[in-house]
Amino acid sequence: MLKLPIYLDNNATTPIDPRVLEAMMPYFTTHFGNAASRSHSFGWSAEEAVDYAREQIAALIGANPKEIIFTSGATEADNLAIKGVFEMYAQKGKHIITLNTEHKAVLDTCKHVEKLGAEVTYLSVKEDGLVDLAELEAAMRPDTILVSIMYGNNEIGVVQPIKEISAIAHKHGALFMTDGTQAVGKIPVDVNVDGIDLMSFSAHKMYGPKGVGALYVRRKGPRVKVTAQMDGGGHERGMRSGTLNVPGIVGFGKACEVARLDMEEDTKRIIALRNKLENELLTVEEAYLNGSKEHRLPHVANISFKYVEGEGLMMGVKDIAVSSGSACTSASLEPSYVLKNLGLDDELAHSSLRFGLSRFTTEEEVDYAINHVKEAVEKLREMSPLWEMFKEGIDLKSIEWAEH
Amino acid sequence: MAYSEKVIDHYSNPRNIGTLDKSSSKVGTGLVGAPECGDVMRLQIEVDETTGKISDAKFKTFGCGSAIASSSLATEWLKGKSIEDAMNIDNMDIVEELALPPVKIHCSVLAEDAIKAAINDYRVKNGLPPIEKL
Numbered sequence: 001m002l003k004l005p006i007y008l009d010n011n012a013t014t015p016i017d018p019r020v021l022e023a024m025m026p027y028f029t030t031h032f033g034n035a036a037s038r039s040h041s042f043g044w045s046a047e048e049a050v051d052y053a054r055e056q057i058a059a060l061i062g063a064n065p066k067e068i069i070f071t072s073g074a075t076e077a078d079n080l081a082i083k084g085v086f087e088m089y090a091q092k093g094k095h096i097i098t099l100n101t102e103h104k105a106v107l108d109t110c111k112h113v114e115k116l117g118a119e120v121t122y123l124s125v126k127e128d129g130l131v132d133l134a135e136l137e138a139a140m141r142p143d144t145i146l147v148s149i150m151y152g153n154n155e156i157g158v159v160q161p162i163k164e165i166s167a168i169a170h171k172h173g174a175l176f177m178t179d180g181t182q183a184v185g186k187i188p189v190d191v192n193v194d195g196i197d198l199m200s201f202s203a204h205k206m207y208g209p210k211g212v213g214a215l216y217v218r219r220k221g222p223r224v225k226v227t228a229q230m231d232g233g234g235h236e237r238g239m240r241s242g243t244l245n246v247p248g249i250v251g252f253g254k255a256c257e258v259a260r261l262d263m264e265e266d267t268k269r270i271i272a273l274r275n276k277l278e279n280e281l282l283t284v285e286e287a288y289l290n291g292s293k294e295h296r297l298p299h300v301a302n303i304s305f306k307y308v309e310g311e312g313l314m315m316g317v318k319d320i321a322v323s324s325g326s327a328c329t330s331a332s333l334e335p336s337y338v339l340k341n342l343g344l345d346d347e348l349a350h351s352s353l354r355f356g357l358s359r360f361t362t363e364e365e366v367d368y369a370i371n372h373v374k375e376a377v378e379k380l381r382e383m384s385p386l387w388e389m390f391k392e393g394i395d396l397k398s399i400e401w402a403e404h
Numbered sequence: 405m406a407y408s409e410k411v412i413d414h415y416s417n418p419r420n421i422g423t424l425d426k427s428s429s430k431v432g433t434g435l436v437g438a439p440e441c442g443d444v445m446r447l448q449i450e451v452d453e454t455t456g457k458i459s460d461a462k463f464k465t466f467g468c469g470s471a472i473a474s475s476s477l478a479t480e481w482l483k484g485k486s487i488e489d490a491m492n493i494d495n496m497d498i499v500e501e502l503a504l505p506p507v508k509i510h511c512s513v514l515a516e517d518a519i520k521a522a523i524n525d526y527r528v529k530n531g532l533p534p535i536e537k538l
Binding site: 307308309310311312315316335345346347350382383384385386387388396399401402 | 407412415418421423435436437438439440441442443444445446463464465466467468469471472517
């Protein structure tokens with residue numbers, strides 16, 4: 001039986017996997033100890049569980065368990081990485097390079113360190129959302145301490161050439177950090193193969209619980225250090241104080257283990273469903289895929305339906321949960337900055353829907369979504385003056401619009 | 405954001421979608437907003453020359469649910485009104501009727517602008533000067 005509404009917003013968050021929840025439960029009840037308590041069995045069993053989770057997490061990304069620093073999520077990990085590196089390596093330099101399509105957790109943190117004296121270069125991306133490696137190389141300076149470029153984009157799913165990027169950063173003596181939030185658990189990520197020095201990621205994007213994430217911090221070749229942004233008991237090798245979220249961490253560990261074991265099969269299935277959804281929706285007249293088609297996460301499709309507005313469209317597809325690049329509020333008439341930075345016209349950026357599938361998405365759900373979206377687009381185009389003009393052959397660019 | 409029942413009703417069953425002959429001297433057309441802003445409204449009125457009242461009104465809107473509902477409601481209100489009464493439709497009346505939240509007030513402003521633009525288009529076509537709010 002098809003249950004409505006259908007959840008297709010898995011880039012925002014994923015449902016928790018039952019296997020993950022089951023692993024977590026005892027740590028809310030019988031094993032409630034503080035992992036930092038050294039004097040009794042309650043603390044020991046919590047610490048043991050945390051150590052085991054650290055191993056599960058490290059195994060997924062090819063890291064050493066000691067290189068995993070637990071945080072409250074990827075946003076905190078991004079903050080810790082960028083602010084922590086800027087403070088720790090201030091003597092070496094003050095230049096940071098990032099992309100203008102990064103998540104706000106990276107962009108706003110970069111803005112913050114700019115106020116503290118950092119110089120940040122925000123590179124533009126190419127039309128397909130990928131970084132221009134020649135531009136990155138040209139932007140490197142002797143005082144560049146950090147290159148921060150995300151693994152997979154949250155809005156369009158574009159996967160950056162991480163190996164090439166890290167090689168450029170290292171060639172110029174800079175550290176390479178990546179926001180791996182959308183990629184870890186979805187595609188193979190290996191910190192050594194990829195040359196990653198720091199990486200933020202989060203449990204709730206890979207069927208784990210919310211409120212727990214990690215920063216990978218390389219210990220060898222080079223040994224990376226970040227200045228703590230949270231002072232206190234000196235947990236997590238002094239980099240992040242605060243009592244560990246034991247049940248969350250246990251869930252995070254289990255989620256990583258499941259992802260590692262099931263990734264190949266999950267990916268095959270999800271790609272087939274995503275491609276079906278995408279191919280069907282792209283048969284709609286004047287529908288366009290945003291971002292690179294090849295270099296993309298397996299579960300994401302971001303599609304613009306020209307001449308219909310995204311927020312109105314979302315209201316029309318109330319049986320599916322998706323998100324739109326359009327923000328039609330008086331506070332912000334600006335559509336998604338990610339889509340705009342691909343060079344999309346504002347009107348195309350306003351017309352986009354992001355579909356994010358999960359390991360729980362079924363073919364029946366995808367079929368339903370396809371028809372539902374097609375019908376809504378058709379209905380809204382019936383009432384769209386822009387569609388009528390397009391059909392009459394009027395060039396919308398020739399009209400003098402009264403901007404408001 | 406949760407939409408009011410009235411917005412959902414107008415969105416799901418929009419009144420008076422369509423196109424009137426914009427070359428007719430009886431028809432006034434208002435096209436406001438811009439695609440870049442994510443809102444474009446086209447509102448048209450047809451005026452009965454003998455009574456001077458609006459005999460028909462049609463709209464098409466590119467925009468969010470509140471923009472669609474605002475223009476749908478506007479066409480409903482316009483029908484049967486004199487030009488003078490139509491000119492007095494205030495955006496806050498639309499806000500109140502549809503229970504629009506503050507972030508959607510601009511949708512009602514756009515609808516009011518569309519009404520005025522349509523009326524003035526009609527007036528100019530018929531050799532009358534455009535008017536501001538009466």
